[in-house]
Amino acid sequence: MTIEEVQQEIIADFSAYEDWMDKYTYLIELGNELAPIDDAFKNDQNLIRGCQSRVWLQQKLDGEFLIFEAESDALIVKGLVALLLKVFSGRTPQEILDADPHFIDAIGLRQHLSPTRSNGLMAMVKQIKLYALAYKQISSQKK
Amino acid sequence: MGFNFQDIRKDFPILDQRVNKHPWVYFDNAATAQRPKVVLEKIREFSVITNANIHRGTHDHAIRTTEAYENARDIVKEFLHAEAREEIIFTHGTTESINLVARSFCEKFLTTGDEIIVTEMEHHANIVPWQMACERHQATLKVLPFSDKGELRMELLETLITKRTKIIAVAHVSNTLGTVNPIEEIIQIAHSHNIPVLIDGAQSVPHASIDVQKLDCDFYAFSGHKIYGPTGIGILYGKRSLLEVMPPFLGGGEMIDQVTFKKTTYNELPHKFEAGTPHYVGAIALGSAIQYVQNIGLDKIAAYEHQLLNYATNQMKALGDLQIFGESPAKTGVICFKLDQIHPFDLGTLLDQLGIAVRTGRLCADPVMDHYQVTAMTRASFAFYNSEEEIDLFIKALQRIRSMF
Numbered sequence: 085m086t087i088e089e090v091q092q093e094i095i096a097d098f099s100a101y102e103d104w105m106d107k108y109t110y111l112i113e114l115g116n117e118l119a120p121i122d123d124a125f126k127n128d129q130n131l132i133r134g135c136q137s138r139v140w141l142q143q144k145l146d147g148e149f150l151i152f153e154a155e156s157d158a159l160i161v162k163g164l165v166a167l168l169l170k171v172f173s174g175r176t177p178q179e180i181l182d183a184d185p186h187f188i189d190a191i192g193l194r195q196h197l198s199p200t201r202s203n204g205l206m207a208m209v210k211q212i213k214l215y216a217l218a219y220k221q222i223s224s225q226k227k
Numbered sequence: 228m229g230f231n232f233q234d235i236r237k238d239f240p241i242l243d244q245r246v247n248k249h250p251w252v253y254f255d256n257a258a259t260a261q262r263p264k265v266v267l268e269k270i271r272e273f274s275v276i277t278n279a280n281i282h283r284g285t286h287d288h289a290i291r292t293t294e295a296y297e298n299a300r301d302i303v304k305e306f307l308h309a310e311a312r313e314e315i316i317f318t319h320g321t322t323e324s325i326n327l328v329a330r331s332f333c334e335k336f337l338t339t340g341d342e343i344i345v346t347e348m349e350h351h352a353n354i355v356p357w358q359m360a361c362e363r364h365q366a367t368l369k370v371l372p373f374s375d376k377g378e379l380r381m382e383l384l385e386t387l388i389t390k391r392t393k394i395i396a397v398a399h400v401s402n403t404l405g406t407v408n409p410i411e412e413i414i415q416i417a418h419s420h421n422i423p424v425l426i427d428g429a430q431s432v433p434h435a436s437i438d439v440q441k442l443d444c445d446f447y448a449f450s451g452h453k454i455y456g457p458t459g460i461g462i463l464y465g466k467r468s469l470l471e472v473m474p475p476f477l478g479g480g481e482m483i484d485q486v487t488f489k490k491t492t493y494n495e496l497p498h499k500f501e502a503g504t505p506h507y508v509g510a511i512a513l514g515s516a517i518q519y520v521q522n523i524g525l526d527k528i529a530a531y532e533h534q535l536l537n538y539a540t541n542q543m544k545a546l547g548d549l550q551i552f553g554e555s556p557a558k559t560g561v562i563c564f565k566l567d568q569i570h571p572f573d574l575g576t577l578l579d580q581l582g583i584a585v586r587t588g589r590l591c592a593d594p595v596m597d598h599y600q601v602t603a604m605t606r607a608s609f610a611f612y613n614s615e616e617e618i619d620l621f622i623k624a625l626q627r628i629r630s631m632f
Contacts, residue, residue: 104247104580109631112573136588136603137572157602158570159632160577 087179090171091187098191107192111163118166121153132204132211137161139204143215149174150219152212156204164193164205172212177223180216185209229527232614238263238519239612249582252617257402257430257561257608258586259452262516266456269515273508281507282481282498296507299514300497306517307447307464308438313496314470317510320461321429322352324448325396327463327500328425329356331473332394332446339365342391346371346379346408347598348401351591353427357396366393373598377404377553381412388420395424399431403595403604404553405536405561407431414444423469429453433610434532434559436525439464451509456516460509463500470496477502528611532560535609539618546625552599560609563590566625569632571603577631581624 085093101107125142132139137158144151152173156162171187172180188194236242239261244251253261273295279288281296297312304312318324337343343357347370354368361368369387373379379397395417400407410426417424423445428437432449439447446469451460465473475482475493479502484492493499520528539562543549552563566574575587586606589596596602607621 105627105631108577108580112631136575137570138602158572160573161570 087171087175087183091185091190094167094170094187095190108160111193112159113163114166115156115159115162118155118162118169119153121155125153126155132207137204139165139208141208141211143212145219146174148176148223150177150180150216152215154208161205164188165208168205168208168212177216177220180212181220229530230523230611235523235612238265240264242612246582246584247580250620252583252613252620254607254609254613254617254621255584255586256433256610256613257453257606259458260433260455260610261612262455262457262512263519265519266512266516269512270457270508273511278508280504292507292511295511295514296505299510302514302517303462306437306521307462308440309464310440311467314464314467316463316465316470316497316500317505318448318461318463318500319459319506320450320452321427321448322356322450322461324446324461324463325353325425325427326356327476328394328446328448328465328473329360331476331500332423332469333360333364333366335473337361337364337366337393340391341366341393342369342389343367344369344371344384344387344392344395346373346397347594348373348377348379348404348406348592349396349398349594350402350427350429351593352429353396353398353425354594367391370594371397373404373406375599376555377401377406378555379406379408379413381409384413384416388416388422392420392422395422396427397424398427398429400428400434400559400561401553401592401595402430402561403563403590403592403606404555405430405558405563405608406553406555407435407557407559409557410444411442414442418443423466430559430561433520434525434529445469451513451516454513454516455519456513457506457509460506460513462513467496470500475499475502479503481505523611529559531611532609535613535615535618536560536562538615539607539609539621542618542622543625546622546629549625552595552604561606562608563604563606565601565604567629567632569628571605573632574605574628577628578621578624581620581627583621583624 126140130140130142137156139156141154152169154165154169156165171185241261277288277291279292281293300312300315303315345354345357358368371379371384397413399410414424425446426444428447428449433454445466447464449462452458482494482499482502484494548567550565571587575585578585588603
């Protein structure tokens, strides 16, 4: 599936929930299901600090694909992290750079991704893009 | 309760609205309080009907604005029971008030090897300016700790004081724990060593009448927006004897006497510390806010808020597996807590979905978070326009949220 197809799928999933409570219950479920990252990676280098909650993000290159793992100490944030990973992990740097996570807006959770929210999610998207840019530059140098 | 609750609610029309389809419950009063109609009308009056810069013109509007501004200073002077109006300085808020003292007092009195004492429960605004002063003057910052119950460990104060202690800065009321600190005792001990004391009154002025002469504190700082006034205006009270010898904080207009390129002489108090065009609309409206709470009676307000605090504390404890941070018997209407293992961000987000506004995060008090070894807290804080019915909604919301995890 393309990034766009994954986003459409998430939007379809969320359209089933009319009530905010169900929406957040689903997010909490997603958060609980997200595999925890190894404690060794929960270090300052991988920490995206927010006043409200913390997000840890780490990455590795698998062939031409960038693999991300992430976690948060807040469950709702963790649920949103799970969605962002679904969209961005396992993609090429170029795909990541071209993508806009518009699904957040479409499922009515835009307020969590605004630059003024200090939950670390906005910074996580920025960091994912920065990694993609860095890997793209490295691979173009090799060529 | 000593006042008509329905009448009070009518003074705050902003409270009568829905958020996320629920009646709005505003429990974030320790961050900023809502403003009554009289304050909003005053802001409007000095924006729409009357406006001119103060202290400068000979024309009608300038005279009226200047009179209102200086009248507000008199209201604050009476409110704090200060000896003289020259001891009341308008600032942008508590943070600027403390920075003014940390900069100006320390420039005059702090030298290498000196010491400043703050407490472990201070807001960052009463830590960082002193740290910066210590860095400038190679001085040391010492910290008076608090107990797990949330009370200052007063038995340690004498052990922290040395001949090098130049000032003690302490909150009257903690913004996280709600504790009302024994500032009378602190001031007494400090003065027995000839050490001046600054009181951060940001969280106390909305809940208690203050008498700076009786307290004998040397500086007292507070913000307008926490006492139902506008943002961007605050007060520094300082004893005249200290303010007289302290150098100006900011240079510019109004604070000068005569300017030549060779040498500038400074204006008298209080203008010496009010450089530039002040937030005179804010100052005038702050005067109205103070008169408003005085008309209701701060003692009545405090008694009613205490009733809310007790009601909420009991209801919350009855939920079980709920930890309250700060359980001093001397406490204002502030409750920082943790429900089960639910992260404060999740709790705050879901409460908002139910129309309830609380504060979550580190609350500008990292050392308090470190004390209890938590990364964040949830804080509910009450004002006299809140009700037990709203607390019931809050408790129901906590139960509902708990069932989601």
